[in-house]
Amino acid sequence: MEYATVSELLAARCKEAPDKEFLVIEDKNGSVERLSYLEFQEQVRKLAQVLSENGIRKGDKILLHLPNGSAFMKSWFAILSIGAVMVPTNILSPEEEMKYLVSHSESKLIITEKEYEQKFSSFGLLLLFSRLGEDHKGTWLEAEIEKAEPVVKLPKLSPQDEAAILYTSGTTSKPKGVVLTQQNYLHTGKQMAETLDYSSNDRVLIVLPMFHGNGQYYMAMPALYAGASIAITESFSATNYVKQSKRLKATVGSLFSAPIKMILKKDYDPEDAENPLRLVIYAQALTDQQYDEFRTRYRVELRQLYGMTETIAIPLMNPVEDLQDHISIGGEACGYSVVLRDGEGHEVNTGEEGEITVYGEPGMTIMKEYFKNPAATAETIQDNWLYTGDMAKVDPKTGLFYFVDRKKDMMKRSGENIAAGEVEAVINEHDAVFESAVISVPDPVYEESIHAFVILKESRKLTSEELLEWCRARLAKFKVPQEIHFTEEFPRTSVGKIQKQQMKKWI
Known part of the structure; x- marks a missing residue:
């Protein structure tokens, strides 16, 4: 059956199995909340009423600044049910970043926790607080839900109505907002459920x-589509990941290679070999040793994939059955067509490196657009082909795709995308800095280590720690360079462009 909206899909599952356990949520203190499909829907509709009473209408943006948990899930589905647009953000982002995201997204309301209140105190927007605290100063989300009546009538929505804006670091100094529709969420739910063989007996584990x-596309939506259940932990713990999967009875997980490496670095508990996990999907390659060690220790299948916020579902993945080479990013998946292209947009010959381009329909199988950025949208989506900016090659014998490198100046640390230009812009704001160049080098645990090379203004002095403190106040933790290097000049091309590949040899 085809569904028009996410709310309609949830209603169908509630009708089929109202008492089935849908959510199992473990917070940072180890407390567990359990909700059936019907209980979750009732909470969602109560929150929808609260939002409506606070003036939220179709198309309005609501910014979520929440950790993984019950409040995030209820807010996500309540926002979509009334045709508003969810803007989820990173709780690690400092006030400077949040100023841009709140302003650019045109958010009208913020749902957050009391400990993050200071970040938003100057915005003049209504704040709803989850886990308000003992002083109860502010509007308490859970209390508002408890006393509300479920919304009587939901607005009429269409599959192409906007549902979310997910900000992702690009190659420019500011994040770009990926606009998703109701249909985008339904598409990834259906395609990922079928690709990963989800059944109603599965329980996905969301720790990222x-x-x-990731958690929305590959875990939550396909679980809902399949009538499965969802286990959520407030944060990732390398020590407890497998123990949590046992405790919460999870069968499918999703990680990046960095968390997998962190798990392998911890002392091994032989009892963890007995766990309910049947599959863990992941991004970024593992070595043969890491791959074999994880599978042997935990007796679970690992499958590497390739996807990005803009592609919605996964365009490339190693099949759950008949794995050929775990180092590859697999073959075409989820009904997508993938072509590798050269700098002129022409398809490259098999075996040659080219940019990954994915065919899809904007707002349906790929993102609708970048929010308020038509130039970036036109550059990324050309004739329904989404240009990813990532390079790969195809093995002539097997037809498998292999990731090569990022086409543009991007870095990745612990699964988080980082634009060098964004970090450089912050460093360059310091009045003692003349110019900076940010690069990355491979890191055995965190994927990449970030290094900043800095030229100071004449006669100015600045220590590495002083500049790092400057960055920490203005960037999310994972974007702060691991090391600062002061230098007198940069290697450059004949036209003055900094040769960052040469600088990597300096590390």
Whole structure:
């Protein structure tokens, strides 16, 4: 059956199995909340009424600044049910970043926790607080839900109505807002459920931050589509990941290679070999040793994939059955067509490196657009082909795709995209800095280590720690360079462009 909206899909599942356990949520203190499909829907509709009473209408943006948990899930589905637009953000982002995201997204209301209140105190927007605290100063989200009546009538929505804006670091100095529709969420739910063989007996485990597409695209939506259940932990713990999967009875997980490496670095508990996990999907390659060690220790299948916020579902993945080479990013998946292209947009010959381009319909199988950025949208989506900016090659014998490198100046640390230009812009704001160049080098645990090379203004003095403190106040933790290097000059091309590849040899 085809569904028009996410709310309609939830209603169908509630009708089929109202008492089935849908959510199992473990917070940072180890407390567990359990909700059936019907209980969750009632909470969602009560929150929808609260939002409506606070003036939220179709198309209005609501910014979520929440950790993984019950409040995030209820807010996500309540926002979509009334045709508003969810804007999820990283709780690690400092006030400076949040100023841009709140302003650019045109958010009318913020749902957050009391400990993050200071970030938003100057915005003049209504704040709803989850886990308000003992002083109860502010509007308490859970209390408002408790006393509300479920919304009587939901607005009429269409599959093409906007549902979310997910901000992702690009190659410019500011994040770009990926606009998703109701249909985008339904598409990834259906395609990922079928690709990963989800059944109603599965329970997905979400430990990665849900402001990312990963937990939404690959875990939550396909679980809902299949009538399965969802286990959520407030944060990732390398020590407890497998123990949590046992405790919460999870069968499918999703990680990046960095968390997998962190798990492998911890002392091994032989009892963890007995766990309910049947599959863990992941991004970024593992070595043969890491891959074999994880599978042997935990007796679970691992499958590498390739996707990005803009592609919605996964365009490339190793099949659950008949794995050929775990180092590859697999073959075409989820009904997508993938072509590798050269700098002129022409398809490259098999075996040659080219940019990954994915065919899809904007607002249906790929993102609708970048919010308020038509130039970036036109550059990324050309004749329904989404240009990813990532390079790969195809093995002539097997037809498998292999990731090569990022086409543009991007870095990735612990699964988080980082634009060098964004970090450089912050460093360059310091009045003692003349110019900076940010690069990355491979890191055995965190994927990449970030290094900043800095030229100071004449006669100015600045220590590495002083500049790092400057960055910490203005950037999310994962974007702060691991090391600062002062230098007198940069290697450059004949036209003055900094040769960052040469600088990597300096590390």
